[in-house]
Amino acid sequence: MKADMKLYEKVLTFVKEKHAGQFRRSGEPVINHPIGVANLLKEKGYGLDYQIVGLLHDTIEDAGVTAKELLELTGSQEIVDGVLSLTKTDDMSLEESIENAKKNPYGRVIKGSDRLHNAKTTYKDKNTQEFISGFIFKSMVYYVPALKEVENEYLDELMQELHRLYLEMIPEAVDWVDKKLDEKNIVNVLKLMN
Numbered sequence: 534m535k536a537d538m539k540l541y542e543k544v545l546t547f548v549k550e551k552h553a554g555q556f557r558r559s560g561e562p563v564i565n566h567p568i569g570v571a572n573l574l575k576e577k578g579y580g581l582d583y584q585i586v587g588l589l590h591d592t593i594e595d596a597g598v599t600a601k602e603l604l605e606l607t608g609s610q611e612i613v614d615g616v617l618s619l620t621k622t623d624d625m626s627l628e629e630s631i632e633n634a635k636k637n638p639y640g641r642v643i644k645g646s647d648r649l650h651n652a653k654t655t656y657k658d659k660n661t662q663e664f665i666s667g668f669i670f671k672s673m674v675y676y677v678p679a680l681k682e683v684e685n686e687y688l689d690e691l692m693q694e695l696h697r698l699y700l701e702m703i704p705e706a707v708d709w710v711d712k713k714l715d716e717k718n719i720v721n722v723l724k725l726m727n
Contacts, residue, residue, distance in 0.1 A: 536581035540607065541588075547606055548588045551596035559659035566650060567591055573646040577686060586615035586639045590647060593620045615639030619647065627671070631679045645680050645687030648672060652694035657701045665698055666706040670713050673721070692726070699723040 548567055555563035571587035585607065592598040593616060603613045618640030621630035634640030655668055672695055680688045699707065714721045 536585050536607075536609075536612075538581065541581050541585055544585050544588050544606065548592060551592050551598055555595065557654070558661075558664060559654065559656065561654070561659075563591070563595065566654070569650040569654065570643065570646050573650055573687070574643065577646075579642065582609075582612060582615075583639060583642060586612055586619070587643050587646060589616045590619040590643055592616065594622075612639075615643070619643055627675055631675055635679055635683055641683040641685065644676070645685035645691065648676050648680070649687045649691045649694065652691055652698065655694075655698060657698075662703055662706040665702055666710050669695055669698055669702075669710050669723070673710075673714055673719055673723070674717055692722070696723050696726045 545568075549564055552562070552564040552567070557563055557566065567588045567590060570590060571584040574583045574587045589598075589603060589607075589612070592603070593600065600613050600617060603616055604610060607613065615637055616639075618634050618637030621627065625633070631644065634644040651668070652672070655665060657665065660668075672691070677688065677692070677695075680691065699710065702710070711721055711724070
């Protein structure tokens, strides 16, 4: 699909309305996240269709929007399918949701920009050590291997952000991550990065 700026602006207005009053753990408005994901896509040269899916990627999961509403909004089944590929439903495991994303051209790309933006907006002064260590663990066990498999271009920058978070953790949280990754037989490359 070839989206235009008019559709982008319409979607941006829709997303702002749907995420109004929602806040992340860090206290910042939720809307900053989809806009941030779309901006990361734009920076890498992805077109408006990718940016629109980036804007919409959390609307079904976090704002109660339906696929039918998205189709009416965008007029594009391709965009809706992209959003659906990035949506984790209640009956879906994290592994299943990541596999779902890998099967869609939008999902393969945007899963990386989504995780990267989450990492870039996680800070020790705004998030608990428990949240940060869990974020690193899930990233290393589930997201990094999937992003590596699909050759996602956000992977290197994500690894740098995970390394930053790893270095910011208190020793007890570092020990927890090290132990949990060891239990999964995953080499903790964050320890080895300079």
